[in-house]
Amino acid sequence: MSLPQPSAHPPLPEPDTEAGRAGLAAVRADPARTVLALDFDGTLAPIVGDPRDARAHPEAVPALARLAPRLAGVAVITGRPAAEAVRYGGLDGAAGLEGLTVLGGYGAERWDAADPVVRAPEPPAGVAAVRAELPGLLRESEAPEGTWTEDKGRALAVHTRRAASPDEALELLREPLYALAERHGLVVEPGRMVLELRPPGADKGAALTGFVRERSATAVVYAGDDRGDLPAYAAVAALRAEGVPGLLLYSAPEAAAEAVPELRDGADVRVPGPAGLVAWLRALADGIQSPR
Numbered sequence: 001m002s003l004p005q006p007s008a009h010p011p012l013p014e015p016d017t018e019a020g021r022a023g024l025a026a027v028r029a030d031p032a033r034t035v036l037a038l039d040f041d042g043t044l045a046p047i048v049g050d051p052r053d054a055r056a057h058p059e060a061v062p063a064l065a066r067l068a069p070r071l072a073g074v075a076v077i078t079g080r081p082a083a084e085a086v087r088y089g090g091l092d093g094a095a096g097l098e099g100l101t102v103l104g105g106y107g108a109e110r111w112d113a114a115d116p117v118v119r120a121p122e123p124p125a126g127v128a129a130v131r132a133e134l135p136g137l138l139r140e141s142e143a144p145e146g147t148w149t150e151d152k153g154r155a156l157a158v159h160t161r162r163a164a165s166p167d168e169a170l171e172l173l174r175e176p177l178y179a180l181a182e183r184h185g186l187v188v189e190p191g192r193m194v195l196e197l198r199p200p201g202a203d204k205g206a207a208l209t210g211f212v213r214e215r216s217a218t219a220v221v222y223a224g225d226d227r228g229d230l231p232a233y234a235a236v237a238a239l240r241a242e243g244v245p246g247l248l249l250y251s252a253p254e255a256a257a258e259a260v261p262e263l264r265d266g267a268d269v270r271v272p273g274p275a276g277l278v279a280w281l282r283a284l285a286d287g288i289q290s291p292r
Contacts, residue, residue: 012283013269015247019240020268023247026219031070031288035217037208037232038277040078040085042225043251046274047192049161051080051150056089057274063281065096070288073215075101077204079189079196079228081153082109082118092116105154106189106198106228107207123154124199126184130156133180134197141176144169155189155198166193191226192258205231212239223249223277226260233266251277 015021027034038044045054068074074097078085082104086092091100091113102111109120134149134156146162147169158177160169170193181188181197189196204224212220220239222232236246250267251274253259264270271277 010279010283012280012287015268017268019245020247023219023221023240023245023268026245027221027247027284028288030218032072033216033218034071034221035073035075035212035215035219036067036071036221037075037077037211038222039204039224039226039229039232039251040076040080040089042192042253042273043223043277044076044089044274047253051157051159054088056091057278059278060274060281061090061094061097063278063285064100065094066285067281067288068097068099070285072217073099073101073211075103075208075211077103077107077207077211077232079106079152079155079198080104082111082120084152086111086116101211103207103211105152106202106204107210108154108199108202120154124185126186127154127156127197127199129184130180130186130197134158137176137180138173141173143173147173152196152198155186155196157191157194157196159194161193170195189228191228192253192260196228203231204229205233205235208232208235209239212244217244219245219247221247221249223251223271224263225251225253225273227262230260230262233263249277249280 015024041054044056044060048054076085082102085102085104098113100113109118111118144163147160150157160166163169177195178188186197187200189198222236233248236248240246248267250263250270252270271280
Protein backbone atom coordinates (compact mmCIF):
# COMPACT_ATOMS: atom_id res chain seq x y z
CA MET A 1 0.00 0.00 0.00
CA SER A 2 1.42 3.39 -0.98
CA LEU A 3 1.88 6.02 1.69
CA PRO A 4 0.21 9.48 1.38
CA GLN A 5 2.44 11.96 -0.37
CA PRO A 6 3.41 15.04 1.65
CA SER A 7 1.99 18.36 0.55
CA ALA A 8 4.20 20.57 -1.58
CA HIS A 9 2.83 23.62 0.25
CA PRO A 10 3.73 24.90 3.75
CA PRO A 11 1.19 24.05 6.48
CA LEU A 12 -1.42 26.57 7.54
CA PRO A 13 -0.07 28.98 10.16
CA GLU A 14 -1.78 28.73 13.53
CA PRO A 15 -4.02 31.77 14.15
CA ASP A 16 -2.80 34.15 16.86
CA THR A 17 -6.13 34.38 18.70
CA GLU A 18 -8.47 31.93 20.40
CA ALA A 19 -11.35 33.16 18.22
CA GLY A 20 -9.25 32.64 15.11
CA ARG A 21 -8.29 29.13 16.17
CA ALA A 22 -11.97 28.33 16.72
CA GLY A 23 -12.74 29.76 13.28
CA LEU A 24 -10.11 27.65 11.55
CA ALA A 25 -11.27 24.55 13.42
CA ALA A 26 -14.84 25.16 12.22
CA VAL A 27 -13.66 25.56 8.63
CA ARG A 28 -11.69 22.33 8.79
CA ALA A 29 -14.57 20.47 10.44
CA ASP A 30 -17.22 21.50 7.89
CA PRO A 31 -15.85 23.29 4.82
CA ALA A 32 -19.11 22.68 2.94
CA ARG A 33 -20.79 25.16 5.30
CA THR A 34 -18.00 27.77 5.16
CA VAL A 35 -18.04 31.07 3.29
CA LEU A 36 -14.75 32.54 2.05
CA ALA A 37 -14.78 36.24 1.16
CA LEU A 38 -11.90 38.38 -0.05
CA ASP A 39 -11.13 41.94 -1.02
CA PHE A 40 -9.59 42.52 -4.46
CA ASP A 41 -6.93 45.29 -4.50
CA GLY A 42 -4.09 44.55 -2.11
CA THR A 43 -5.54 41.14 -1.27
CA LEU A 44 -6.06 39.18 -4.48
CA ALA A 45 -4.19 41.72 -6.62
CA PRO A 46 -1.00 43.65 -5.80
CA ILE A 47 -1.36 47.40 -5.34
CA VAL A 48 -0.08 49.27 -8.43
CA GLY A 49 0.35 52.92 -9.34
CA ASP A 50 -2.64 52.94 -11.68
CA PRO A 51 -5.66 50.85 -10.52
CA ARG A 52 -6.44 50.15 -14.18
CA ASP A 53 -3.26 48.09 -14.31
CA ALA A 54 -4.23 45.90 -11.34
CA ARG A 55 -4.47 42.19 -12.02
CA ALA A 56 -5.06 39.26 -9.68
CA HIS A 57 -1.96 37.39 -8.58
CA PRO A 58 -1.33 34.78 -11.30
CA GLU A 59 -1.93 31.91 -8.88
CA ALA A 60 -5.00 33.42 -7.18
CA VAL A 61 -7.61 31.97 -9.53
CA PRO A 62 -6.15 28.42 -9.48
CA ALA A 63 -6.00 28.55 -5.66
CA LEU A 64 -9.60 29.74 -5.40
CA ALA A 65 -10.73 27.19 -7.98
CA ARG A 66 -9.35 24.38 -5.79
CA LEU A 67 -11.27 25.65 -2.78
CA ALA A 68 -14.57 26.88 -4.21
CA PRO A 69 -16.17 23.47 -4.94
CA ARG A 70 -15.52 22.45 -1.32
CA LEU A 71 -17.12 25.51 0.30
CA ALA A 72 -20.61 26.93 0.79
CA GLY A 73 -19.60 30.00 -1.20
CA VAL A 74 -16.74 32.22 -2.33
CA ALA A 75 -17.21 35.97 -2.80
CA VAL A 76 -14.97 38.83 -3.86
CA ILE A 77 -16.16 41.96 -2.04
CA THR A 78 -14.64 45.13 -3.45
CA GLY A 79 -15.09 48.85 -3.83
CA ARG A 80 -14.46 48.46 -7.55
CA PRO A 81 -17.30 48.04 -10.02
CA ALA A 82 -18.14 44.34 -10.12
CA ALA A 83 -17.48 44.02 -13.86
CA GLU A 84 -14.04 45.57 -13.43
CA ALA A 85 -13.06 43.14 -10.68
CA VAL A 86 -14.26 40.23 -12.83
CA ARG A 87 -12.24 41.45 -15.81
CA TYR A 88 -9.05 42.34 -13.92
CA GLY A 89 -9.28 39.18 -11.84
CA GLY A 90 -9.73 36.85 -14.82
CA LEU A 91 -12.78 35.44 -13.04
CA ASP A 92 -15.27 35.07 -15.89
CA GLY A 93 -15.47 31.47 -17.11
CA ALA A 94 -12.75 30.23 -14.74
CA ALA A 95 -13.04 26.47 -14.25
CA GLY A 96 -13.89 25.64 -10.64
CA LEU A 97 -15.37 29.09 -9.98
CA GLU A 98 -18.80 28.44 -11.49
CA GLY A 99 -20.38 29.39 -8.14
CA LEU A 100 -18.33 32.54 -7.54
CA THR A 101 -20.03 35.81 -6.56
CA VAL A 102 -18.51 39.29 -6.95
CA LEU A 103 -20.04 42.06 -4.85
CA GLY A 104 -18.80 45.37 -6.26
CA GLY A 105 -19.29 48.96 -5.12
CA TYR A 106 -19.05 47.76 -1.49
CA GLY A 107 -21.97 45.41 -2.11
CA ALA A 108 -24.20 47.69 -4.21
CA GLU A 109 -23.44 45.63 -7.34
CA ARG A 110 -23.63 41.88 -7.79
CA TRP A 111 -22.22 39.51 -10.41
CA ASP A 112 -22.64 35.73 -10.24
CA ALA A 113 -20.61 33.38 -12.41
CA ALA A 114 -23.71 31.21 -12.86
CA ASP A 115 -25.64 34.20 -14.29
CA PRO A 116 -22.97 36.70 -15.36
CA VAL A 117 -24.98 39.92 -15.47
CA VAL A 118 -24.13 42.83 -13.17
CA ARG A 119 -27.15 43.89 -11.15
CA ALA A 120 -27.16 47.26 -9.42
CA PRO A 121 -29.47 50.19 -8.68
CA GLU A 122 -28.85 53.51 -10.39
CA PRO A 123 -26.35 55.70 -8.49
CA PRO A 124 -27.85 58.70 -6.68
CA ALA A 125 -27.76 62.15 -8.29
CA GLY A 126 -24.99 63.23 -5.92
CA VAL A 127 -22.47 61.11 -7.80
CA ALA A 128 -23.06 63.02 -11.04
CA ALA A 129 -22.86 66.34 -9.17
CA VAL A 130 -19.53 65.41 -7.61
CA ARG A 131 -18.25 64.21 -10.98
CA ALA A 132 -19.02 67.64 -12.46
CA GLU A 133 -17.52 69.66 -9.59
CA LEU A 134 -14.46 67.61 -8.77
CA PRO A 135 -12.07 68.89 -11.49
CA GLY A 136 -12.68 72.52 -10.45
CA LEU A 137 -12.29 71.70 -6.77
CA LEU A 138 -8.92 70.02 -7.39
CA ARG A 139 -7.71 73.07 -9.32
CA GLU A 140 -8.89 75.47 -6.62
CA SER A 141 -7.29 73.32 -3.93
CA GLU A 142 -4.00 73.33 -5.86
CA ALA A 143 -3.83 69.57 -5.91
CA PRO A 144 -0.18 68.59 -6.48
CA GLU A 145 1.02 67.14 -9.76
CA GLY A 146 0.41 63.42 -9.80
CA THR A 147 -3.02 63.67 -8.17
CA TRP A 148 -5.63 61.99 -10.34
CA THR A 149 -9.26 60.88 -10.28
CA GLU A 150 -10.60 57.38 -10.90
CA ASP A 151 -14.24 57.29 -12.05
CA LYS A 152 -15.84 54.08 -10.74
CA GLY A 153 -19.30 54.84 -12.05
CA ARG A 154 -20.96 54.73 -8.62
CA ALA A 155 -18.09 56.56 -6.95
CA LEU A 156 -15.10 58.80 -7.63
CA ALA A 157 -11.72 58.19 -6.07
CA VAL A 158 -8.96 60.79 -5.76
CA HIS A 159 -5.51 59.17 -5.71
CA THR A 160 -2.28 60.77 -4.52
CA ARG A 161 0.08 57.78 -4.84
CA ARG A 162 1.81 59.36 -7.88
CA ALA A 163 2.38 62.73 -6.17
CA ALA A 164 5.86 63.64 -4.94
CA SER A 165 4.58 63.64 -1.33
CA PRO A 166 1.48 61.39 -1.35
CA ASP A 167 0.59 61.78 2.33
CA GLU A 168 0.90 65.58 2.21
CA ALA A 169 -1.22 65.72 -0.94
CA LEU A 170 -3.91 63.57 0.71
CA GLU A 171 -3.96 65.79 3.78
CA LEU A 172 -4.25 68.93 1.63
CA LEU A 173 -7.34 67.52 -0.12
CA ARG A 174 -9.00 65.88 2.83
CA GLU A 175 -11.09 68.83 4.05
CA PRO A 176 -12.37 70.05 0.65
CA LEU A 177 -13.23 66.50 -0.46
CA TYR A 178 -15.15 65.74 2.71
CA ALA A 179 -17.04 69.03 2.30
CA LEU A 180 -17.85 68.22 -1.34
CA ALA A 181 -19.15 64.78 -0.41
CA GLU A 182 -21.32 66.18 2.38
CA ARG A 183 -22.88 68.80 0.10
CA HIS A 184 -24.11 66.08 -2.25
CA GLY A 185 -25.11 63.40 0.23
CA LEU A 186 -22.10 61.15 -0.29
CA VAL A 187 -19.60 59.70 2.16
CA VAL A 188 -15.81 59.52 1.97
CA GLU A 189 -14.07 56.15 2.12
CA PRO A 190 -10.41 56.69 3.05
CA GLY A 191 -7.75 54.26 1.89
CA ARG A 192 -4.04 54.02 1.27
CA MET A 193 -3.24 57.28 -0.57
CA VAL A 194 -6.83 57.59 -1.83
CA LEU A 195 -10.08 59.25 -0.78
CA GLU A 196 -13.19 57.81 -2.41
CA LEU A 197 -16.49 59.70 -2.58
CA ARG A 198 -19.40 57.27 -2.79
CA PRO A 199 -23.07 56.83 -1.87
CA PRO A 200 -23.84 55.87 1.74
CA GLY A 201 -25.64 52.70 2.72
CA ALA A 202 -23.37 50.03 1.23
CA ASP A 203 -20.35 48.62 2.99
CA LYS A 204 -18.38 45.41 3.00
CA GLY A 205 -19.73 44.42 6.39
CA ALA A 206 -23.35 44.41 5.27
CA ALA A 207 -22.36 42.68 2.02
CA LEU A 208 -20.47 39.96 3.89
CA THR A 209 -23.22 39.38 6.46
CA GLY A 210 -25.84 39.13 3.71
CA PHE A 211 -23.77 36.59 1.79
CA VAL A 212 -23.12 34.46 4.89
CA ARG A 213 -26.85 34.35 5.65
CA GLU A 214 -27.74 33.65 2.01
CA ARG A 215 -25.49 30.58 2.04
CA SER A 216 -26.61 29.44 5.54
CA ALA A 217 -22.93 29.29 6.45
CA THR A 218 -21.77 28.14 9.86
CA ALA A 219 -18.23 29.52 9.48
CA VAL A 220 -16.72 32.48 7.66
CA VAL A 221 -13.25 33.55 6.49
CA TYR A 222 -12.53 37.12 5.40
CA ALA A 223 -9.30 38.57 3.97
CA GLY A 224 -8.62 42.28 3.42
CA ASP A 225 -5.90 44.91 3.47
CA ASP A 226 -7.32 48.45 3.73
CA ARG A 227 -9.69 50.65 5.75
CA GLY A 228 -12.64 49.76 3.55
CA ASP A 229 -12.34 46.25 5.00
CA LEU A 230 -12.93 47.40 8.58
CA PRO A 231 -16.74 46.94 8.33
CA ALA A 232 -16.16 43.35 7.17
CA TYR A 233 -13.92 42.76 10.19
CA ALA A 234 -16.68 44.16 12.40
CA ALA A 235 -19.21 41.90 10.66
CA VAL A 236 -17.10 38.82 11.45
CA ALA A 237 -16.92 39.93 15.09
CA ALA A 238 -20.71 40.29 15.17
CA LEU A 239 -21.19 36.88 13.56
CA ARG A 240 -18.87 35.34 16.12
CA ALA A 241 -21.04 36.83 18.86
CA GLU A 242 -24.02 35.07 17.24
CA GLY A 243 -22.20 31.74 17.34
CA VAL A 244 -20.77 31.70 13.79
CA PRO A 245 -17.01 31.08 14.06
CA GLY A 246 -14.85 33.34 11.92
CA LEU A 247 -11.28 33.77 10.78
CA LEU A 248 -9.78 37.15 9.81
CA LEU A 249 -6.77 37.46 7.51
CA TYR A 250 -4.74 40.62 6.94
CA SER A 251 -2.93 40.95 3.62
CA ALA A 252 -0.06 43.09 4.82
CA PRO A 253 1.54 45.62 2.43
CA GLU A 254 5.23 45.51 1.61
CA ALA A 255 5.82 49.01 3.00
CA ALA A 256 5.31 49.13 6.77
CA ALA A 257 4.25 52.79 6.47
CA GLU A 258 1.18 51.68 4.49
CA ALA A 259 -0.02 49.23 7.14
CA VAL A 260 -3.51 49.64 8.59
CA PRO A 261 -3.04 49.11 12.34
CA GLU A 262 -6.72 48.35 12.99
CA LEU A 263 -6.62 45.45 10.51
CA ARG A 264 -3.14 44.28 11.47
CA ASP A 265 -3.99 44.20 15.18
CA GLY A 266 -7.47 42.76 14.68
CA ALA A 267 -6.44 39.92 12.38
CA ASP A 268 -6.07 36.30 13.42
CA VAL A 269 -3.53 35.61 10.66
CA ARG A 270 -1.22 38.02 8.82
CA VAL A 271 0.13 37.12 5.38
CA PRO A 272 2.61 39.06 3.20
CA GLY A 273 0.34 40.51 0.52
CA PRO A 274 -1.38 38.65 -2.33
CA ALA A 275 1.47 36.12 -2.71
CA GLY A 276 1.13 35.25 0.96
CA LEU A 277 -2.63 34.97 0.66
CA VAL A 278 -2.28 32.59 -2.30
CA ALA A 279 0.06 30.41 -0.24
CA TRP A 280 -2.48 30.41 2.59
CA LEU A 281 -5.33 29.44 0.24
CA ARG A 282 -3.26 26.57 -1.16
CA ALA A 283 -2.49 25.32 2.33
CA LEU A 284 -6.17 25.52 3.27
CA ALA A 285 -7.11 23.49 0.18
CA ASP A 286 -4.50 20.90 1.16
CA GLY A 287 -5.91 20.69 4.67
CA ILE A 288 -9.64 20.26 4.10
CA GLN A 289 -11.55 17.30 2.84
CA SER A 290 -13.11 17.01 -0.59
CA PRO A 291 -16.88 17.53 -0.76
CA ARG A 292 -18.92 14.52 0.28
